[in-house]
Amino acid sequence: MRTLKILLEKEFRQIFRNPAILRLIFIMPIVQLLILPLAADYEVKNINIAVVDQDRSSYSRKLTDKIAASSYFNLVTYTNSYTEAIQEVEKDKADVVLQIPPAFEKDLIKEDKAKLFMALNAINGVKANLGGVYLRSIISDFNGEVRLEWVQLPRFNPQPMIKISSINWFNPLLNYQFFMVPGILVILVTMVGSFLAALNIVKEKEIGTIEQINVTPIRKHQFILGKLIPFWILGLIVLSIGMLLARIFYGIIPEGSLLTIYIFAVVYLLSVLGLGLLISTYTDTQQQAMLISFFLIMVFILLGGLYTSIDSMPQWAQVFTRFNPVTYFIDVMRMVVLKGSSLYDIRYHLLIVTAFGIFLNVWAVISYKKRN
Amino acid sequence: MSTAVKVEHVFKTFQSGKTQIEALKDISFDVSKGELFGLIGPDGAGKTTLFRILTTLMIANKGNAWVDGLEVMGDYKEIRKRVGYMPGRFSLYQDLTVEENLSFFATLFNTSLEENYDLVKDIYVQIEPFKTRRAGALSGGMKQKLALSCALIHSPNVLFLDEPTTGVDAVSRQEFWELLRKLQLQGITIVVSTPYMDEASLCDRVALMQDGKIMDIDSPKGITGKFKKPLWAMSSADMYKLMHDLRADERIDTCYPFGQHHHITFKDDHQEVNPIENFLIDKGHKGLSIEKIEPTIEDCFMELMNR
Numbered sequence: 001m002r003t004l005k006i007l008l009e010k011e012f013r014q015i016f017r018n019p020a021i022l023r024l025i026f027i028m029p030i031v032q033l034l035i036l037p038l039a040a041d042y043e044v045k046n047i048n049i050a051v052v053d054q055d056r057s058s059y060s061r062k063l064t065d066k067i068a069a070s071s072y073f074n075l076v077t078y079t080n081s082y083t084e085a086i087q088e089v090e091k092d093k094a095d096v097v098l099q100i101p102p103a104f105e106k107d108l109i110k111e112d113k114a115k116l117f118m119a120l121n122a123i124n125g126v127k128a129n130l131g132g133v134y135l136r137s138i139i140s141d142f143n144g145e146v147r148l149e150w151v152q153l154p155r156f157n158p159q160p161m162i163k164i165s166s167i168n169w170f171n172p173l174l175n176y177q178f179f180m181v182p183g184i185l186v187i188l189v190t191m192v193g194s195f196l197a198a199l200n201i202v203k204e205k206e207i208g209t210i211e212q213i214n215v216t217p218i219r220k221h222q223f224i225l226g227k228l229i230p231f232w233i234l235g236l237i238v239l240s241i242g243m244l245l246a247r248i249f250y251g252i253i254p255e256g257s258l259l260t261i262y263i264f265a266v267v268y269l270l271s272v273l274g275l276g277l278l279i280s281t282y283t284d285t286q287q288q289a290m291l292i293s294f295f296l297i298m299v300f301i302l303l304g305g306l307y308t309s310i311d312s313m314p315q316w317a318q319v320f321t322r323f324n325p326v327t328y329f330i331d332v333m334r335m336v337v338l339k340g341s342s343l344y345d346i347r348y349h350l351l352i353v354t355a356f357g358i359f360l361n362v363w364a365v366i367s368y369k370k371r372n
Numbered sequence: 373m374s375t376a377v378k379v380e381h382v383f384k385t386f387q388s389g390k391t392q393i394e395a396l397k398d399i400s401f402d403v404s405k406g407e408l409f410g411l412i413g414p415d416g417a418g419k420t421t422l423f424r425i426l427t428t429l430m431i432a433n434k435g436n437a438w439v440d441g442l443e444v445m446g447d448y449k450e451i452r453k454r455v456g457y458m459p460g461r462f463s464l465y466q467d468l469t470v471e472e473n474l475s476f477f478a479t480l481f482n483t484s485l486e487e488n489y490d491l492v493k494d495i496y497v498q499i500e501p502f503k504t505r506r507a508g509a510l511s512g513g514m515k516q517k518l519a520l521s522c523a524l525i526h527s528p529n530v531l532f533l534d535e536p537t538t539g540v541d542a543v544s545r546q547e548f549w550e551l552l553r554k555l556q557l558q559g560i561t562i563v564v565s566t567p568y569m570d571e572a573s574l575c576d577r578v579a580l581m582q583d584g585k586i587m588d589i590d591s592p593k594g595i596t597g598k599f600k601k602p603l604w605a606m607s608s609a610d611m612y613k614l615m616h617d618l619r620a621d622e623r624i625d626t627c628y629p630f631g632q633h634h635h636i637t638f639k640d641d642h643q644e645v646n647p648i649e650n651f652l653i654d655k656g657h658k659g660l661s662i663e664k665i666e667p668t669i670e671d672c673f674m675e676l677m678n679r
Contacts, residue, residue: 211463
């Protein structure tokens, strides 16, 4: 116990004397939580549209006005040459081209139908997809108005129709931030925990202090625990700062109990730190450790279900996500924060992450050798 | 006298890509209790590897070694309690203060500075004025003294010092050796390595190492005593030309630059020095000085290397 105490004392002294680590711990959560959720927003706005109006009628103008008036589209070009509009796309000044053919109004009135042509710049798939959807809904809206102008609708629909109304459970307004902020917080805790743990032991190797430690009668598990506990505490501090910021700036108050989150976080941090320690036992320089943890964290984040839904991943990737601790914490965070899940609801998550923690830490202790 | 360190036929090879590097080739020697034993050899001779094996940080490929009567393979846990090791590179925490480093290592050995104060007193009083200073901010000599204190804090029976005086100024080096002498008086066996040949004469016995092999083990006097050839020191105004001319002459066996002089041996032990002197004057050398000298460890080292 005395040994462990002095190890912890030493570790905390070193942390508090390293301004870079302190800054990282306090500034990183602020920057990531205040800026990222605003930028990482799926809603697509400001789609630049080029309208090719070859009709120049009152309807075509009305449609153009309607599009320009919507908050999603910026009308950048209004022309009658399709070639010119496509050139705008090539110059990346326009994302969508809407072509209104000659005799659009005439056909619509006389033949009761008219055609429009839409060309989407699919370099940014999300933007093209959503742009197309938005545009289609504006056009169908326009269509309804036209019909109303010409046809007196009967009081009851002549054909039976199903009207759908929906409600969004757990996040009624589909507030994007409610969904993203808990996830980003998980990434934050993961990064702080694994990077700091990985770099710490390697630093001792790099500057040679581990030599002096290795010739002492210190036990392996004491050494590893002495490394684990400080970063465990730091991880929980970062989590607390993050939760506080989420509450102040986004009004995110967990539906479930904070205790549930902390219990899971304690176990989760153990597995993340174990990963960090494991990396550090296999590397010799801080550079190597940094690159390996960066690579792993990158994979974990992209396959963690933060930005993309796991259900829509291919089968093999879904299998991989089951071995990704990040997935479980993101899931738990969303469950507890939005749905109010209890410890009982997350019992399997807890169990699996505990298993990860034990596996990684035992591996780290075994592979840390005092002699070679 | 009983032995404190015993090394028997130790081999160590490192794999570097596809080539194998033999760091230690069949090393054997004994160090008696209370002895100040020096491992002398240039960089890359294998001194650090040998230290790492003896301090249980590395496992030898072949052979065995005992420290304080304990086998390095099996009893490594017990050995760690009984030896002090000061690595060649400064390996204390640079961001901790002098005092914090000492108490940290004392605690790891389950002791305290107060308990073994007598042992480290001589050294500690020199660094005490800086005890609140961070180790990283100390001068080279002070760092070495702190490292020595940390290696001594648990009152070890055997002390391993890997190049403790490398990169330390001449005055600090001398002080450091005086400290080692004092420690020796307290009954601690000290094994020290150094690349500086002049420090060899300060040891009780030395082993001359080169390329992973021990070339000779003896007391410094014993080693210089084996140098049978007469040795001459020569100097002139143009030292480079002097060496060039001497090496070109067929009567000369060896000629090495040694600080202010060149040390020269002749092929024939009974060679008169006058003909050589005249020859050099003919060559246009000015301010010529020639005198017979006693060989140093370095002369013996050079001679052994050429064998």
